[in-house]
Amino acid sequence: MPGRGKTSRPASLRAATITVALVIAILPTCSINGVVFGAPPEEFNFAEVVSKLDYESIARHVRELSSYGSRVTGYDGYYKALNYITEYFVRVLGGTNVILQNYTVAIPKDLGAKITVMENGQVLRVLEAFCIWPNYIQTWKVSNLKGQLIYAKKGELSDFNGLNVSGNIVLLDFNSGDGWLNAARLGARAVIFVEPSGTTRWEAMVKFLNVPLYFPRFYVRKEDGDFLVKVSRESDVEVVIDSEFEWERAAAANVIGVVNGTRYPDEIIVVAAHFDSWSVVPKLAFGADEAVSVASLLELARYFSENRPLRTVYFVALSGHWQALAGAREFVEKFFFSPEVVSGRKKMYVFVALDLSTDGSDVALLYRGHMYDFGASGPMLRWLKWLQPRIFNYYIPLLEKQTGKRYSVRDGFHPSGSYGWWASIPEPYMLDSEPFAVAHGLSFAVRTDNVLRLQQGHPFDTWENVKLDNLKPQLEVAAAIVYGLANEQSLGITYSEVAPSRYLFTAAGGDLAGFMTVKGKVWTFNVSKGWYTEVPNAVVVACRVGVSYSSYPFSRIVTMSDEKGEFAINGISGYGYGHGYGRVDVWYFEAYKLSEKTGVIEYAPDQGQYGRMRIRFDYEVNRHPYNVTTVVFRAIPIEIFDVIDPTPYRPLMYMNPVFRNTLRALSSRPWTLTLYDAQQLSQFVAWGLSAVGYEKVAVLFVPPRAKGLLLFRVGPNLNIVGILTNSSPEYPE
Structure with a gap:
């Protein structure tokens, strides 16, 4: 007879329940509601991991790296930092476990400037x-x-x-x-x-x-x-200035330190941080606060070399961060799309980027940034299916339980409430994990949250302003996550769902990807030949336009054409943000050639009959490789100031204050600036214009010895509100 207050169950059901319990206890992995979990979290001794992190070593790394002078990619301090990191990896990991990946990147190089003060x-x-x-x-x-x-x-x-x-x-x-x-x-x-x-x-x-x-x-x-x-x-005092500041192709490199896994050597977790720096004064880019990320990377490499994980871990010191993630794009091109990874012989499961600052101690886990703005409801499942619950339901609670601490970790995978995928970061940013994500990989960044990083980007980013105590909770979170991913008995990830893909669009935008190489050529129309000729050594810019446009200056890819006028860019995205069906990214390619003597623009993008009117500059890149062409013409630049909407006396374009783009911003009225031949009262055969609307400066480009007439149109009907000429009372014509 069943006891009072209890529910009797058939013996067969009780036996089935016992069998299921035994299976769960025996198997190394289990699945609950479709989410696969690996080893029980109690097997991870996160407290021991974080207790072995040596912050004195991190401090030494930061002091050393920030003492080299400018670490802008291609500057002297950058190469010193490259040697320092390489030598450290060789010493800690062994020379056979260190890979140097070389590439080239275009940079503006300050070759020196002096001011001579003269009196009489x-x-x-x-x-x-x-x-x-x-x-x-x-x-x-x-x-x-x-x-x-x-x-x-x-x-x-x-x-x-x-x-x-x-x-x-x-x-x-x-x-x-x-x-x-x-x-x-x-x-x-x-x-x-x-x-x-x-x-x-x-x-x-x-x-x-x-x-x-x-x-x-x-x-x-x-x-x-x-x-x-x-x-x-x-x-009676005057000054004389001499200066050389020019674009050049700089030799750059990523450094990869490998710790081979003890049980799953062909399953790879990537941990990365950039070691270059940026300053508005590029020759004075000490980047001490920027250096804490790569210093943390070096310390994690030391720890894992002494405590080898089940999986192989690549510790990647990236460069070219401020050159539109050049190093990260080149890493993805060479390693994620390597034959071993594409074939599945090696599986590169997760890419974790460290992007830390000591301005604060809160962190956010972010999968999306402003380089590609990649994300949609379909692709988000890549992160939400296993990774997000594993981190926030197991790793973080276990870390807090073992250390007795509380960690502020914002969930950028699954935004809720008043926070979006950007967490509490009130301005644009780029993540070294973004190229891996658009290539269909599973990647995210551990980034300092709720700070403005005011100490970065100028000559005062020095060791004296680093607050290393703020790094500790952030690095403890990152170390626990990396340790967990590297030591799971079985990752709850189906590899085909995170394997590399050049271009992908599944039904209804359920999954998206796009990471392609663009090969292009810079032309100019040669009137005497009646056809186009190549333009060598031009500065080429590629940026996303349309709904995906961003004013963030570092998201523009800059390269240079070779002696044949040819160029190549790795990491052009295909699909990006979308609502259900996704969005096809549109990329705009334009080129300039600067005078070797003065640096003034000599050739500018041709918007005229033999330029953009005949050959498009904007492309939906949907195959690999993809060929593009851009056209320039010999030009004279004319600067225009105070370009505003004269009717309401306001900027031509409003920008969203968080994203620095036009999405979810106050609407702006349509506007155009059109250049005409003042003598013919028709558009020039070749002409150009650089104007962005949210800045009050525009630059016009006219053919040499030409007389131009600028028409300014604003409003729904594009009514003419201004006509600008360079006439004067002495020369009214």
């Missing part, structure tokens, strides 16, 4: 100066650039009252926002910024534009700046 023809002092990051692709070469020195403090218009600016050189405080544009508007030949006692990344980011305005800008040390402020009060 006599040299008072020669000062070292440093170039500011270029406006788009427009670098410069100046020789014997002379002018009276004008000190205009913050660069407000009122600061220029009574000063003779036109044709002279303006001295400004660095912490002056975009006041340097007022100097350019008023006809200054160049600007010199004085080093402040401290600054922020916001100040750095407003010192350059996304349009190719030719306007040399320099930075001087505070002692030299104070001297210049003093002598600027003397009417």
Whole structure:
């Protein structure tokens, strides 16, 4: 008889229940509601892992790397850092377990600048100066650039009252926002910024534009700046500037340190961090806070070399981060699309990027960034099916239980409430994990959340400003996740769901991918031949346009054409963000050629009859490899300032403050700038324009010796609201 209050079950059902329980206890993996789990989390001793992390070693790495000078890819400090990391991997992992992946990348290289202060023809002092990051692709070469020195403090218009600016050189405080544009508007030949006692990344980011305005800008040390402020009060003092700042193809490399797995050597977990740095003053990019990620990578490599995991782990020190993730794109091209991985003989399951800052201690796990903006409801299942619940339901709770700590970890895989896939990061960013994701891989970044990284991007990113205590909780989370993934008895991932794919679109956008190589050529129309000829050594830019456009300057891929006018770019995406069906990314390719003597643009994108009107510049890249063509013409640049909508007196385009794009932003009225031949009152055969709408500067390109007429149209009907010519009372024609 069954007891009171209990429910009797048939003996067969009780036996079945016991059998299921025994099976679950015996098998190394189990499945609940379709989610496959590996070893019980109690087998992971996360507390021991985090207790063995050596923060003194991390501090030594950061101090050493930030002592080399600029680590901008291609600069001297970068190569010192490359050697340091390579030698460390060889020492810790053994020479046979270190791979050097070489590639080339286009960079703006500061080859040196000096300011000679003259009084009555006599040299008072020669000062070292440093170039500011270029406006788009427009670098410069100046020789014997002379002018009276004008000190205009913050660069407000009122600061220029009574000063003779036109044709002279303006001295400004660095912490002056975009006041340097007022100097350019008023006809200054160049600007010199004085080093402040401290600054922020916001100040750095407003010192350059996304349009190719030719306007040399320099930075001087505070002692030299104070001297210049003093002598600027003397009417008989002038300065002479000499500088070389040009694009070049730099030799670059990724360093891969391999720890072979003890049980599953052909299953690979990738852990990566970039070791290059960026500063608005590229020659002064010490990047101490940036270095904490790669320093953490080196420490994780040491730990796993002494505590070998079940799976093979690649520790990848990437470069070219600020060159549109060049190193990460090249890594994916060579290793993820290697014959061994494509065939499945080796399985590269997960890519984990470290993108840490000591400005805060919170972290977010992010799969999506602003390089590709890749993500949709279908592809998100790649992350949500196993990885997200495994991390947030097992790894993090177990880590907290074992350490007795609470960790602030934002879930960027499964956004909810008031947080999106960008977590609490209020501005654009790029992740070294993004190229792996668009190639159909399973990747994410452990990134510091809820901070603005104000100490990065300028010459004050030094060791003294690193707050290493903030790194500890972030690295403990990252170490636990990497340890768990590397030591699961069985990953709950079907490899075909994360295997590399060049181009993929399944039914109804259930899964998307696209990682292709574009091969292109730069042409110019040769009137005497009646056909096109190649343009060697041109600077080529590729960027996403249309709904996927981003104003984030580092998401533009820059390369250079060779002697035959040819170029190649790895990592052009196919599909990106979408609602259900996904979105086909549209990429725009344009080229410029700069004068070898002055650096001024000599050839610009041709919007005319033999250029974009005949040969498209924008492409939906849907196969590998994909061939493109872009056309330039010999041009004279003309700068236009204060380009705004004159009716409501507002910017032509509003940008979303978080994404810095036009999605989910206040609507802007349609607008166009069209260039006409002033003599024929028709469009030029060849002409060009660079304008982005959210900046108040535009650059027109006209044929040499031409007279142009600019029509400004705004509104739904594109009514003409302005006509601009370069006529004057003396020359009204």
